[in-house]
Amino acid sequence: MSESAPKFRREPAEHRKEALIQATISLVAERGVAGATVREIAKQAEVTQGLIRHYFSTKEELIMAAFEHHMRHMTNLTAAPVAGIHISHKARLAAFVVTGLKPPVATPRFISLWAGFLNKVRNDAQMRVIHEKTYYDFRDRLEALIKNALIEANKPATPTQLRRLAIACNAVIDGLWLEGGALPSAFKPNELPEIGLASVGAIVGLDLDDPGDLS
Amino acid sequence: MSESAPKFRREPAEHRKEALIQATISLVAERGVAGATVREIAKQAEVTQGLIRHYFSTKEELIMAAFEHHMRHMTNLTAAPVAGIHISHKARLAAFVVTGLKPPVATPRFISLWAGFLNKVRNDAQMRVIHEKTYYDFRDRLEALIKNALIEANKPATPTQLRRLAIACNAVIDGLWLEGGALPSAFKPNELPEIGLASVGAIVGLDLDDPGDLS
DNA sequence: TCTATTATTATACAAATGTATAATTATCGA
DNA sequence: TCGATAATTATACATTTGTATAATAATAGA
Numbered sequence: 001m002s003e004s005a006p007k008f009r010r011e012p013a014e015h016r017k018e019a020l021i022q023a024t025i026s027l028v029a030e031r032g033v034a035g036a037t038v039r040e041i042a043k044q045a046e047v048t049q050g051l052i053r054h055y056f057s058t059k060e061e062l063i064m065a066a067f068e069h070h071m072r073h074m075t076n077l078t079a080a081p082v083a084g085i086h087i088s089h090k091a092r093l094a095a096f097v098v099t100g101l102k103p104p105v106a107t108p109r110f111i112s113l114w115a116g117f118l119n120k121v122r123n124d125a126q127m128r129v130i131h132e133k134t135y136y137d138f139r140d141r142l143e144a145l146i147k148n149a150l151i152e153a154n155k156p157a158t159p160t161q162l163r164r165l166a167i168a169c170n171a172v173i174d175g176l177w178l179e180g181g182a183l184p185s186a187f188k189p190n191e192l193p194e195i196g197l198a199s200v201g202a203i204v205g206l207d208l209d210d211p212g213d214l215s
Numbered sequence: 216m217s218e219s220a221p222k223f224r225r226e227p228a229e230h231r232k233e234a235l236i237q238a239t240i241s242l243v244a245e246r247g248v249a250g251a252t253v254r255e256i257a258k259q260a261e262v263t264q265g266l267i268r269h270y271f272s273t274k275e276e277l278i279m280a281a282f283e284h285h286m287r288h289m290t291n292l293t294a295a296p297v298a299g300i301h302i303s304h305k306a307r308l309a310a311f312v313v314t315g316l317k318p319p320v321a322t323p324r325f326i327s328l329w330a331g332f333l334n335k336v337r338n339d340a341q342m343r344v345i346h347e348k349t350y351y352d353f354r355d356r357l358e359a360l361i362k363n364a365l366i367e368a369n370k371p372a373t374p375t376q377l378r379r380l381a382i383a384c385n386a387v388i389d390g391l392w393l394e395g396g397a398l399p400s401a402f403k404p405n406e407l408p409e410i411g412l413a414s415v416g417a418i419v420g421l422d423l424d425d426p427g428d429l430s
Numbered sequence: 431t432c433t434a435t436t437a438t439t440a441t442a443c444a445a446a447t448g449t450a451t452a453a454t455t456a457t458c459g460a
Numbered sequence: 461t462c463g464a465t466a467a468t469t470a471t472a473c474a475t476t477t478g479t480a481t482a483a484t485a486a487t488a489g490a
Contacts, residue, residue, distance in 0.1 A: 010437050010486055032334045034248070038478060048439050050480095059478065108337065115333040118397065119247045122327045135398055167394065167402075168414040174393055175386025182333065183350055187382075199383040202417045225456055225467050253448060263469050265450095274448065432490085439484070446477075454469065460462090 017055050017065070019045040024066040028116040029109045036063070036116075064126055067117045071134040077105050079141055089148035094208040096145055097200050100173050101180065101192040111181030139170050146204055153206055165204050172199045232270050232280070234260040239281040243331040244324045251278070251331075279341055282332045286349040292320055294356055304363035309423040311360055312415050315388050316395065316407040326396030354385050361419055368421055380419050387414045 011019075023044035027036040038059055042049040056062040078100045082092045099105065121127045143166035150157050157165065173196060180192045201208035226234075238259035242251040253274055257264040271277040293315045297307045314320065336342045358381035365372050372380065388411060395407045416423035 006486065007484085008438055008486075013437090016437090030337075032338060037476080039476085049478095050440075051438060053479070054437070112334070112337045115330045118330040119327070119334055121397070122245075122323065123247060132398060132401075135394070135401070164406075164410050164413070167391070167406075168387065168410050171390025171394055171410075171414070172383065172386050173390070175388070175390030176382070178389055178393070179350070179382065179386055182336070183347060186347075186350070191379075191382075195379050195383050195386075198379070199386070199418050202420075203414050205417075221456065222454085223456075223468055228467090231467090252446080254446085264448095265470075266468060268449070269467070433488105434490100435486100435488085437484105437486075439482105441480105441482075443480080444478100447475080448473105449475105450471105450473080452469105452471075454467105456465105456467075458463105458465085460464100 013055070016045075016047070016051070019047075020052060020055060020062060021066045021069050024062055025070050025113060028066070029113045032112065033116045033119060060124070063117075063120065064124075064130065067120075067127060068130050070113055070117070071130060074105065074110065075134060075138055075141075078138070082145070089145065089152040090206060090208065093145040093149045093200070093204075093206075094197055096142065097169075097173060097196045097208070098193040101176055101196045106177045106180045106192060108181050108184060111178065139166050142166050142170055142173075149206060150204065155205060168203050169200045172196060172203065228270065231260075231262070231266070234262075235267060235270060235277060236281045236284050239277055240285050240328060243281070244328045247327065248331045248334060275339070278332075278335065279339075279345070282335075282342060283345050285328055285332070286345060289320060289325065290349060290353055290356075293353070297360070304360065304367045305421060305423065308360040308364045308415070308419075308421075309412055311357065312384075312388060312411045312423070313408040316391055316411045321392045321395045321407060323396050323399060326393065354381050357381050357385055357388075364421060365419065370420060383418050384415045387411060387418065 020041060023041045024036055026044060027040055031040075038052050039049050041062070042052055052059070052062065056065065078096065081099050082095045087095075104110070117127070118131070121131045143162055146165050146169065147157070147162055150162075176192050176196050176199075180187055197208040235256060238256045239251055241259060242255055246255075253264050253267050256277070257267055267274070267277065271280065293311065296314050297310045302310075319325070332342070333346070336346045358377055361380050361384065362372070362377055365377075391407050391411050391414075395402055412423040
């Protein structure tokens with residue numbers, strides 16, 4: 001018995017940061033911002049609380065990192081399925097809408113996370129920057145999809161029109177996402193994606209239910 | 216100098232409750248849920264902190280009362296302008312949309328409040344009940360407006376269609392409200408109400424920009 | 431193998447928070 | 461005018477919180 005089990009392991013810095021960020025996200029989602037204390041975060045990440053300060057000089061810094069991480073994750077979840085594959089632009093737009101209104105994006109968990117973080121956006125300039133960036137990124141992607149779908153249908157729109165269509169469609173998606181996540185019991189399965197397709201279709205003037213021409 | 220100035224005044228219970236609720240709302244709006252501590256609430260309401268427990272047996276009870284109060288207030292703000300007055304049903308629907316997308320409803324303050332409270336909805340059954348009630352109340356009013364406007368235009372819809380239209384229009388309004396309140400700088404003056412009218416109009420199949428027939 | 435580095439744990443601390451209880455005092459009715 | 465009631469203040473207390481510092485030990489490199 002000359003050798004005793006090591007009391008801890010040194011992990012690569014990025015692993016630990018990632019674990020702490022994931023723990024933070026998990027706690028904000030499940031117990032709200034108030035539940036995300038340094039001690040609970042450390043417990044969830046399976047480290048002692050002192051280690052947090054080794055990687056993040058303050059708790060706010062960790063919260064911000066988690067916010068940024070989650071927002072990027074969410075945009076990727078929605079945008080990824082429509083990138084790369086070779087389908088019509090209309091089908092791309094439809095896929096984008098549907099993806100944002102199904103799990104895992106449209107879930108109580110994501111709503112909680114978003115509401116928890118948003119609460120801090122008001123009083124923190126850096127949080128506001130992240131929020132702003134995420135918003136424009138999402139809306140710009142949507143605008144590009146709409147633009148291409150309209151050109152494809154031989155109904156091109158002016159920049160001003162496109163801007164307004166993107167704002168409106170973004171609102172429909174956000175609103176349905178919110179309703180579904182905040183009160184899941186109020187909707188039937190698949191109802192939200194269906195309503196999303198019909199509404200975005202009505203706004204931009206395309207029939208998104210029609211699968212259309214797959215190239 | 217036999218008489219000294221009274222050290223405090225006894226107020227009617229409802230006044231004090233109202234003051235405490237208003238103080239809570241104000242703090243949640245401006246400093247987030249974390250800023251709404253019993254001491255700050257008491258200071259804002261100009262009482263000492265012990266008094267809070269005299270009217271609310273726990274802090275959660277006060278928060279809930281504030282949530283309910285604010286939600287009722289918000290629904291009233293949106294619904295009141297369209298009640299009573301004698302205009303066409305289409306104009307009523309249009310007014311409802313516009314009111315929800317202008318100050319004081321569509322403001323950063325209201326978004327902060329809403330996000331702050333929503334954060335507690337996830338883990339508190341009573342908060343969930345209030346949220347649910349408010350949501351259905353708002354959506355039902357909207358559905359009634361849509362129904363009447365469609366009948367008026369000789370385009371009656373089935374209950375299933377109406378339900379979906381109400382969900383979709385509610386989403387547009389909520390989404391635009393959210394976008395505008397969370398990032399006011401991203402929109403031009405009046406842009407949100409205009410987009411709201413155009414989008415809701417496109418979804419239900421009515422031209423809401425047209426003032427229509429005033430009865 | 432040994433040493434320096436630093437990741438990690440362990441402990442401490444002051445401030446803030448919700449709640450509880452005791453002490454005052456404004457105010458109403460007799 | 462005076463005593464009873466309860467609205468209000470004053471004080472206390474145990475917990476929790478974020479942060480800071482000291483102690484330990486895993487691990488890479490010489």
